[in-house]
Amino acid sequence: MQTRLDKFISESMAVSRADAKKLISKSAVTVNGQAVKKSDIKIDTETDEVKVNGKALTHEQFVYIMLNKPEGVVSASADKNDVTVIDLVKDEFPRRNLFPAGRLDKTSTGFVLITDDGQFAHDILSPKHHVPKTYIVTVDSPVTDEVVQAFKDGVTLADGQLMKSATIIPYDDGYTAKIILHQGVYHQIKRMLGVFDIGVNTLHRTTIGYLDMPDDLQPGEYIKLTPEQLSEITKDMFTEN
Numbered sequence: 001m002q003t004r005l006d007k008f009i010s011e012s013m014a015v016s017r018a019d020a021k022k023l024i025s026k027s028a029v030t031v032n033g034q035a036v037k038k039s040d041i042k043i044d045t046e047t048d049e050v051k052v053n054g055k056a057l058t059h060e061q062f063v064y065i066m067l068n069k070p071e072g073v074v075s076a077s078a079d080k081n082d083v084t085v086i087d088l089v090k091d092e093f094p095r096r097n098l099f100p101a102g103r104l105d106k107t108s109t110g111f112v113l114i115t116d117d118g119q120f121a122h123d124i125l126s127p128k129h130h131v132p133k134t135y136i137v138t139v140d141s142p143v144t145d146e147v148v149q150a151f152k153d154g155v156t157l158a159d160g161q162l163m164k165s166a167t168i169i170p171y172d173d174g175y176t177a178k179i180i181l182h183q184g185v186y187h188q189i190k191r192m193l194g195v196f197d198i199g200v201n202t203l204h205r206t207t208i209g210y211l212d213m214p215d216d217l218q219p220g221e222y223i224k225l226t227p228e229q230l231s232e233i234t235k236d237m238f239t240e241n
């Protein structure tokens with residue numbers, strides 16, 4: 001990919017464009033071993049080697065972050081009243097236009113994917129691509145066999161919307177269940193269980209695609225995803241299921 005040198009430095013080093021320009025004018029920057037003074041030259045991010053003070057930069061076009069969303073934090077980019085998922089990660093990525101790819105309710109916890117890659121977000125959220133999402137819920141009345149079957153057949157919400165086939169696996173205590181969805185409708189789990197007068201006490205997302213959130217990632221903590229981890233999210237995305 002071709003990009004301007006100052007933009008490349010700003011994104012790779014998480015510094016402002018003005019600071020990137022200063023580095024260039026102070027002769028701190030070389031491209032393929034040659035000192036450069038002009039900020040607007042175009043470089044190829046795949047083949048050109050850019051060094052700042054002798055240290056080679058690696059450029060990432062986009063970032064992908066797994067956050068364990070704590071309760072009370074909203075899945076938005078900005079909010080007047082509440083802390084957002086972006087507030088929790090933005091200090092480390094000051095030059096990125098980050099947003100959450102998919103939402104969890106304010107009261108829900110667990111895996112939220114944050115990125116600046118709009119196409120990727122669109123792809124994993126599109127109902128056409130069926131990327132599964134797995135949740136653990138605790139509920140206020142037992143999940144019966146009737147509910148299990150209805151999830152499989154497709155639940156019709158109170159407003160008449162028919163949900164795609166989903167999986168609910170009750171645990172032995174009857175009040176905890178694993179749920180796997182292939183679409184993302186607002187308050188989907190609460191509304192699906194609400195049809196059976198089952199209230200949700202807690203809702204925690206553990207998995208997107210086939211990528212599990214590590215058990216030791218504490219609420220509020222986040223990690224940057226590797227290409228291998230990303231491929232666990234997109235696995236099977238383009239196959240019919």
Ligand code: URA
Nearest residue numbers: 105108187188189190
């Ligand atoms: N379904 C819900 O009802 N809430 C969530 O946060 C996610 C899925």
